[in-house]
Amino acid sequence: MHPTTAPAPSHLACAHCGDDCPEQPIRLAVRPELSFCCQGCKAVYELLDANNLCRYYAFDEHPGQKVQAVELPGRFDYLDTETVQAQLLSFRSDTLARLTLHLPQMHCASCIYLLEHLYQLNPGVRESRVNFLRKEINISYQPAHTSLKEVVQLLASLGYEPQITLAELGAQPRHSSRMLYYQLGLAAFCFGNVMLLAFPDYLAVTGQLGAQFGRFFGYLSLVLALPVLLFSARGFYRSAWAGLRQRTINLDFPISLGLTALFLVSGFDILLQRGPGYLDSFTGLVFFMLIGKWVQQRTYDALRFDRDFTSYFPVAVTLLTAEGEQSVSVKDLKVGHRIRVRNQEVVPADAMLMRGTGQIDYSFVSGESVPVGKVAGEVVYAGGRQLGEAVELEVVREVSQGYLTQLWNNPAFQKAEKQTLESYANKVGRYFVAVTLLLAAGTVLYWLPRDQAMMWRAFTSVLVIACPCALSLATPFALGSALTVFGRHKFYLKNSAVAEVLGRATTIVFDKTGTLTDVKRSAVEYQDPTLTRREQQAVAAVVAQSTHPLSQRLAAELPAGALPVTGFREVPGQGLSGVVDGLLVKVGAAAFVAAAGQPELRAAGSATTTDHLQSRVYVSLDGGARQGCYIFRNVYRPELPAVLSELSRRYRLAVLSGDNDTEQDRLRELFGPQAELRFRQSPQDKLDYIAGLKRRGETVVMVGDGLNDAGALQQADAGIALTDTLTNFSPACDAILDAGSFGQFGTFLRFTQDCLQVVLATFVLSFVYNGVGLGLALQGKFSPIVSAILMPISSLSVILFATLLVRLAACKHKL
Amino acid sequence: MEIIFGLITISLIVAVFFLLAFVWAVRSRQYDDTYTPAVRMLFDDNEGPAEQQTP
Structure with a gap:
């Protein structure tokens, strides 16, 4: 089924990409009810139609991608070179070649349909398989019939240009995530079986069935629990060890301690035939905590954030x-x-x-x-x-010595080393260890003179119950669902630690150009004699021929009319000229447009054609008979005043601008008297300013967009890159915010604060369980059956509690 | 009641079989992408040339 055209003629949606069509949309001769916004979209439609692939339009409404304007040939020539092919292709023989490409534009079911039917468009393609979550396509083609370049060109012509960058050429570590599945599967298998074997103990029937079953079951459980300790729980031990080596104690340390105590106590109990041990609790704990890890990994597996400048x-x-x-x-x-x-x-x-x-x-x-x-x-x-x-x-200068690379090599970028990710969980974990060890020592001192056997039992029970399993589940589930909520509103966070930082933020720093201003939406003013509609159409026809951003912006502003242009000429950096219906149209810099004998315009134009917030494009018609100029003014994002008035009540605000201070008054008005406004800031200045704020103990969130903010974004506790098109490159950062969602920025921040409250509430809940267990342990009443009941209840209730409360908070904020 | 030893052993062997099946599933990349196959099965591969053209 084809998409039906919109009823209102002025807002006709393009049948391919869904964008608004120009006033006179491009029609298809065979199917006049379909309208297109540009020739590119029409070309894609015709290509798909000719190859019987129009079901593309059936799965999603307007699935298409706006195809870039005409490209110069030879752009993909490098794909023919041997070295590039050797790096890109994962398999290669005379009859078959295979490679994986990253297609950031992939976004819906229709994309999957089209990309998996590439063989209909290029018979040389044997098979193409999409991994939607990773936005990857795996293509097998026959080198005898087609080439890598042709395949990539086909993808680009459909609007899915693959992202082939220096970073992509490196080895692609893909298999680390599978390890978690193996660990989880093994833990589930052992947990299930150990629980079955422990079941007779729950019902206290072992007594009647004789000790032989108890012993057999005990040894079997021990055999089943051993792989869980050695393989499934390996991640916790590793992380605890890594923390110790950096002289910090993270949450995984008490977990490892508890797990070790559980396993050793159970092992001794079973081998010395003193009891059934806690192996069901042990395997269950590992299983539940691995689920927590899995949830955490799933939430941001799809997002590949670790892009550096080489991706660009x-x-x-x-x-x-x-x-x-x-x-x-x-x-x-x-x-x-x-x-x-x-x-x-x-x-x-x-x-x-x-x-x-x-x-x-x-x-x-x-x-x-x-x-x-x-x-x-x-x-x-x-x-x-x-x-x-x-x-x-x-x-x-060589690539590694360039200006950008120097900026990138700034120490701020070694963020992996520094501990900004000091999460609540780790902080709590440290106190947890101290309290546990104190309590354990206390029980030893208390029971030592009274009852040696009891001392041993109480001491191990304390270590066992102190395993902060529920605590470790709180953060991944609460902040994991928060990340999902944000993802739905096109705000993508690198991990849950970023959500924590956002919730604790005290200062928000904005970059000006591109962040506060909207590069796409500049206001166009026309000065001097007004042009007739016909003349405007003539100008539009000329500027439509050019790919210069200002030309395209002007073309979008003027009434479109598909008038033929003859003698079109573009002088790069100067302007355009063309003849429309006998009318000579010149558009561009003042010096280019001015005819001889008009020195005043020439002088005015050469002085400043571009200052920082406005650009001028001069127009002359009919050899200078009528002339004027269009002024493009960068405008602030329309949502800005609302967002700022909300933020200024709760945060310290600052603006760092690379431009001069002509806009100071307007910014002051927007940001209020307290905000700090800094102009003429170099990338290094921005970075230093943020470092200074951090030294004063502020938690800084930086919102920027360009590569020259990259240093500041990295230096800040949380760097948010604002981007107009998510598929475009954006500098390395902790979060990416779609410009369309900028208006909700204040709501996002309030939501993260609520999520932190949820995490803290969940901590309290898990402490209650630990407290109950500890109470029993101190009296020496903690038994395997109590553990077997308490452990799953605490884990499951924490998971439910965290997820539900975050959903509730999301509803409250209408997210 | 000795039969319990035999039964438990058999049940464990069956369970190990399922564990191996799971390992095989992970190894054969079935867990690499849990979204696309659900969409892919909706596509008709032997579609006729004309019928889906009707709006």
Whole structure:
């Protein structure tokens, strides 16, 4: 079934991607009821239609991806090179090649359908299998009939351009997660069987059946519990040991202590035939705690956050040698190499522009949307994206020495080493150990003069009951469901520790450009004589031909009319010109637009065409007969005042801007008198400022977007990257927030605070269980049967309690 | 009542068989992706050319 067109003619949704169509949508000749927003979408539809794959549109409404504007050929040429293929392909023979690609655009059932039917579009593809949760596709193809490049080109033409980056080329460790399944399966198997064997003890029937069964069952349980101790529980011992080596005590330490005590006591009891032991509790504890780990892992397995700048850099670059063009790996670039960077390609290393006009889009680096013009002789920093013609550059610094890489190598990035992830659970765990050991010592002192056998029993019981199993389940289940709730609102957290930090935050620091301002939505004003509708359409027709962001922004603003353009010419960095219906239209910089004999405009234009918050595009029609200019003003996100007024009541706020202070008054008004506003901040300044706040004991949350915020994002206790398109690259951070959900940011923070309350409440609950058990243990009344009842009840009730309360909190905040 | 020893042993062997089946399932990647197969089974592979074209 095809999607039906929307009733309102002005808001026609594109049949492919669902975006709003222009006023005169592009129609299909054979099926005029379908409208498309652009030629790209129409092309994809026609391709799918021709190959009988239109069921793509049946599984989800408007599943399509907006296809990028025309690409220059040769963009995927590097995929033909031997070194890249050797790194990408997981299997290779003359008849078959196999590889796994990461497709961040994958988002619905329709995507799965289309991607698994690639063989209908390219007969050389043997099979393609999707792993939706990981957003990966595994493709097998016949090298005799198609090539890697063709496969990737096909994917890109459908709107699923694979993310092939330096980082992807490394070894892909994929199998660590399976270990947990083995551990969990083994624990479940042993737990079930040990519980069955312990069942006669619960009913106290062993007495009648004779001691022989008891002994047999005991030995069998011991045999079954041994693999649980050695294999399933290995993770807890490892983590406790790692903590000890760093001279900290984490929650896994008391867990390991309790587990060891449980197993040893049970082993002695069974071997010395003193009783049935606690092996059912032991295996059960391990099983439940592994479930907690599994839940934790599942929540954020799908998100791959560990991207660094290498995920953004291209894999290969076109090297110019005496023999001609050659595709080489970026890692092999040396100082003095000549490279060619085409339209939409990223400059991989700091380099000097040798030939061509650079239009470098640094939006990933600085958040600034307007490209920066560069002329021959100027140095272009790595990370910028070239728009327009192909340019030749000479590398001045190797990739590993570049400006961005230097920024990245700042000590702040060794975050893995530092203990920001000091979670509540670990803090509580430390006191827990102290209290347990004190109590155990107390029982020894109390019973020693009275009853030696009782002393031994009470001492081990204390260690056994003190195992903080329920405690270890509280955080994964409470914050795990919180992460799921956030995920539904397009706020993705790296792990549950980030949720804790957000709940404890005291200061929130914002970057300005791209974070507070909306790069996509600039306000367009027109100055000077108003144009007729027809003239506007003529301008629109010309700017629609260009891929420059300002042109596209202008095209979206003006009434569209598919007027034919003749003699179109684009001078990169200068402007466009074209003839529409005999009317000469020139759009661009003042100097480009101005006809001879209009010096005043030329002078005005060359002074400032781009200042920090506004950009101007000049228009002249009919050789200067009518002219004016469009002013693009960056606007603040519309949700900003509401979000800020909510946040300023509860947090200290600060703004760090790389720009000058022209906007100071407006920001002051938005942020209130207490907020700290800092301008002209370099990436290092931002990083230092946050480090200073942390030294004063603040818990800092940084919200930024560009790569130049990356240092500050890492330095902060929690770094949140704000992004307009989730599939785009965003700098390394602890959380990613979709710009569309920015309005709910205040609600998110309040929700995390509630979740922390839930965690604390769950801690109290689990302490109650531990307290009851301890009370019994101190009196020497703790028996295997009490343990067998108390243990599953405490674990299950903590799981239920944590999950339900978080859901309740989510409902309260309407999340 | 000696039969209990035999029965327990047999039940354990059966249980070990299921454990091995689970290990096999994990090894054959059935737990790597628990979402896509549920969607994949909804696709008709032998779809006719015309019928799904009707809106």
